[in-house]
Amino acid sequence: MYTIDERLKGLPAVKEQVVQLYQSLNQPHLAVPGRSAGPATAYVLGLRGPSGFAVFVYLYLSDAGQCAVYVPTNGTVAADKYQAEEAEALGFVESMGFIMDNLNFRGRPPDEQETIIRSAPVFQREPPPPSAVPGVPMEPGGKPATGQKGGVVNIGKLFAAFCLSFLVSSCAHWVSQENRDKAQSHYDLAVGLISRNGQQSYTEIEKALELNRNFAEAWHVKGILLHHSFGKLDEAKVAYEKAIELKQPFSEAMTNLGNLYMDMKRYDEAIALYEKALNDVLYGAPFIAHGNMGWALYKKGDVKNATEHLKASVTINPKYCLGYSQLGQLFSEQGQEDESCKQYSRYHDACPEAPDGFQKTGLCQLRAGKKDEAIKSFQQCFEKATNLDLKDLCLKLKEQS
Numbered sequence: 001m002y003t004i005d006e007r008l009k010g011l012p013a014v015k016e017q018v019v020q021l022y023q024s025l026n027q028p029h030l031a032v033p034g035r036s037a038g039p040a041t042a043y044v045l046g047l048r049g050p051s052g053f054a055v056f057v058y059l060y061l062s063d064a065g066q067c068a069v070y071v072p073t074n075g076t077v078a079a080d081k082y083q084a085e086e087a088e089a090l091g092f093v094e095s096m097g098f099i100m101d102n103l104n105f106r107g108r109p110p111d112e113q114e115t116i117i118r119s120a121p122v123f124q125r126e127p128p129p130p131s132a133v134p135g136v137p138m139e140p141g142g143k144p145a146t147g148q149k150g151g152v153v154n155i156g157k158l159f160a161a162f163c164l165s166f167l168v169s170s171c172a173h174w175v176s177q178e179n180r181d182k183a184q185s186h187y188d189l190a191v192g193l194i195s196r197n198g199q200q201s202y203t204e205i206e207k208a209l210e211l212n213r214n215f216a217e218a219w220h221v222k223g224i225l226l227h228h229s230f231g232k233l234d235e236a237k238v239a240y241e242k243a244i245e246l247k248q249p250f251s252e253a254m255t256n257l258g259n260l261y262m263d264m265k266r267y268d269e270a271i272a273l274y275e276k277a278l279n280d281v282l283y284g285a286p287f288i289a290h291g292n293m294g295w296a297l298y299k300k301g302d303v304k305n306a307t308e309h310l311k312a313s314v315t316i317n318p319k320y321c322l323g324y325s326q327l328g329q330l331f332s333e334q335g336q337e338d339e340s341c342k343q344y345s346r347y348h349d350a351c352p353e354a355p356d357g358f359q360k361t362g363l364c365q366l367r368a369g370k371k372d373e374a375i376k377s378f379q380q381c382f383e384k385a386t387n388l389d390l391k392d393l394c395l396k397l398k399e400q401s
Contacts, residue, residue: 001073002057002092004033007248008069010124011045011056014284015113019046019053020086021105023120028097030059038063042098043122044089049281052076055089058122067127076281175212183212190221198229216247223253227260236260251276251283258292267296287317295326303334314346321351328360337368348380355385359394366401375401 027039043058054077057070070092077085090100105113117123175183190204202225208218223239226232240257244250258273274293277283294309307330313323324347331340341364348357362377378401381394 002070002089003073004068005071006034008071009067009126011047011058011069011122011282012125012284013045013047013117013123013282015105015110015117017047017049017282017284018105018113018117019048019082021045021103021116021120021122022090022100023103024093024098025101026097026099027062030061030096032059032061032066032068035061035066035068036064041121042093042096042100043120044086044093044100045122046082046086046089047281049076049283049286052078052281053082053085054281055082055085057089057093060121060127062130065127065129067121175214179211180215183208183215183218186211187215187218187221190218194221194225194229198225201225202229214246216243216250216253219243219246220250220253220256223260224256227256227263233260233264249276249280249282251280251289252285255285255289255292258289258296262292262296262299265299267300270296271300285317287313287320287323290316291320291323291326294323298326298330303330306330314350319350321347321354321357324350325357325360328364332364332367337364340364341368341370353384355381355387355390355394358384359390359397362394362397362401371401 022042022044024040024042027041029038030040031037032040038061041060041062043060044055045058046053046055052075054072054075056072059068059070061067072085072089093100103116105116108116121128186204186208190201190208193201193204202222205218205222205225208215209222212218219239220243223236223243226236226239237257237260240253240260243253244257247253254273254277258270258277261267261270261273271293274289274296277289278286278293283289290309291313294306294313296306297309298306307327310323310327310330314320314327317323324343328340328343328347331337331343341361344357344361344364348354348361351357358377358381362374362381365371365374365377375398378394378398382391382398385391385394
């Protein structure tokens with residue numbers, strides 16, 4: 001069974017989550033409750049999440065620039081039940097008169113997959129207006145809607161991938177389109193400056209929030225800046241909570257609020273937030289929540305479950321350097337030096353440009369009595385390090401070995 005989830009305006013996933021994607025070949029005229037009647041395009045999207053698989057139905061009403069997202073009433077299912085879920089979703093849309101075509105998403109080259117993710121209405125956080133959909137002419141002098149350019153959503157990457165969008169549906173008060181556009185411009189500047197000039201980035205994010213107090217992503221970035229750039233944990237907590245209040249679910253903000261609780265040694269509260277993030281089938285970076293939950297559990301003394309979550313983080317994302325580093329530290333502190341060395345080795349294999357991976361591997365090899373191998377690791381650290389302190393440390397470790 002499928003029901004409309006009015007909270008959802010799209011299904012923004014990353015390509016690794018997509019199991020299958022169907023699109024309708026025709027556009028039957030539909031009257032969807034609460035939407036303007038008109039021609040519709042249907043998508044059936046199968047997604048893989050940390051808690052299982054789910055198949056969604058997305059209808060895009062092109063004349064009105066509206067959508068309807070249908071979710072399965074039974075939530076996520078195990079892999080062996082996925083095909084039955086997909087068949088039910090296809091039967092559901094075919095009963096409305098759609099003729100569905102398998103886009104063979106998983107069989108396409110990565111660049112084609114990315115193009116589909118960027119352009120198909122189903123993957124956007126807000127339904128694109130008619131002017132943003134390929135094949136629909138734009139009014140003279142018109143411009144794409146906020147967050148859109150030629151049907152492509154601008155993606156910002158900050159600690160975890162999160163989409164640039166506006167939460168209009170839960171606004172406490174009306175915000176004009178002009179102010180939303182200006183707010184996004186300041187937001188874009190803030191994101192671009194965050195790693196280079198925290199003070200200027202904060203100035204821009206405050207300007208964005210002056211124009212649109214309901215901009216959930218701006219509150220999220222404000223929380224990140226207060227947390228990591230200025231160390232104002234109480235104020236960061238307020239900003240994260242505001243972002244979560246305005247946009248549900250907002251797993252990236254929940255994960256970062258969990259990280260703040262980790263810094264405050266409030267591990268139980270951090271774990272609760274990571275669990276909520278992992279229950280969101282649309283969360284694009286579950287490996288981060290798994291890794292952070294693993295470290296929180298380790299801090300609480302639960303080594304077994306900590307190890308399982310940390311291993312899950314690098315299984316989901318084999319390039320997740322921090323997960324390997326934390327596993328290396330965990331095994332070393334548990335006296336399992338061989339396993340620790342193995343994890344540190346995986347760290348520098350996955351992230352060869354991270355010199356500290358070689359330094360940690362070298363120290364592990366020294367503890368295991370592998371002097372010659374340790375010297376080679378320290379030499380690699382010395383050659384790759386750009387930080388002078390780390391470069392000097394690796395040279396000293398090599399000379400003392």
